[in-house]
Amino acid sequence: MKSDSELMNELAHKTNYLHEMTSSESSAMKRALLDIYRDVAKLCEKEGLTLMLSGGSCLGAIRHKGFIPWDDDLDICMIREDYERFVKIAVNEFPEDMMLQTRETDPHYHYLPLPCKVRDKKSFILSPGYEDEECEKGLFIDIFPMDRYHKQKLPFMFEKMVKVYNTFICKSLDAIYFKDESIDKKILAFFHPVFHKLVLQYMKFAKKLIDKNRGLGTDCRLGHGFDTLWKRYLRFDDIFPVVEIDFEDSKFFAPHRPDVYLTTLYGPNYMTPPPEKQRLAAQHAHEIKPII
DSSP: OOOHHHHHHHHHTTSSSOEEOOHHHHHHHHHHHHHHHHHHHHHHHHHTOOOEEOHHHHHHHHHHSSSOTTOOOOEEEEEHHHHHHHHHHHHHHSOTTEEEEOTTTOTTOOOTTOOEEEEETTOOEEOTTOTTOOSOOSEEEEEEEEEEEOSSHHHHHHHHHHHHHHHHHHHHHHHHHTOOOSHHHHHHHHTHHHHHHHHHHHHHHHHHHHHHHGGGTTSSEEEEOTTSSOOOEEEHHHHSSOEEEEETTEEEEEOSSHHHHHHHHHOTTTTSOOOGGGOOOOSSOOEEOOOO
16 A cells, blocks of 8 residues: 555656645645654654654644644654754664754755754655755654753843844845845845854854753753744743643644643634634645656
8 A cells, every 4th residue: 555655746746847736635745744753753652752742733733633724734842852862863763765854964954943854755845945955855744852941030031032143043044045035135145154154153052051951950941942943931841741632543742731832832812713814825845746
């Protein structure tokens, strides 16, 4: 029996050009994403690592019992020490038709704000901003780290300033990767080499904060990593221990208090879907191309 990723490529071969995904391809893609997740979850269970649904994927689980109908991605996160162990182990654990994609494993993967993807190499998905890139473009799920932040006001204010700086320099890179034609983005694109160096310097500085803050244990705030653009923070016991929730036809792990987590990210009305005109079409995988 053919896998969903193989089915997607078969569907793509029925045309000889790049095209918008059909509903059947979108459904096959989502099933293939679930297969990738199960492989990741199996490895995490084997190695004693804790993973959980993150962001819109957690929202989809609570509000829709699965994927958000008009979205196409699957995001998970791990606390930093588990994330780093996963990255180290996964490089050699996945079969040949899958890959762990980081800036280290794929020299053409330049999109700095996103720390890690697990890709299915049997498929080919073209995402906005990657049209001209030479990096691996198979189906993927995103994996984000979560870091500890201080509870005390002054060090926490400093940490938030660090995140603002990261947001600024990373957003400037969008001028390159997302082909923004506005004047201000063109100016930023001109200074791309400078911003790229600033990002690399920032990563070294952030690593020092990450390592130091591990000593906070459970007496801390938790938020997505210093090397991501997320800027929401929760109590440690809002996240851990993780709980099981329904997602499509499976049980996935989620933050300990999903309501608190989702309210912090999306506000108190997160259970109310946005009006139809505000429901953005799939942004992570909007086109499919046959593999020749």
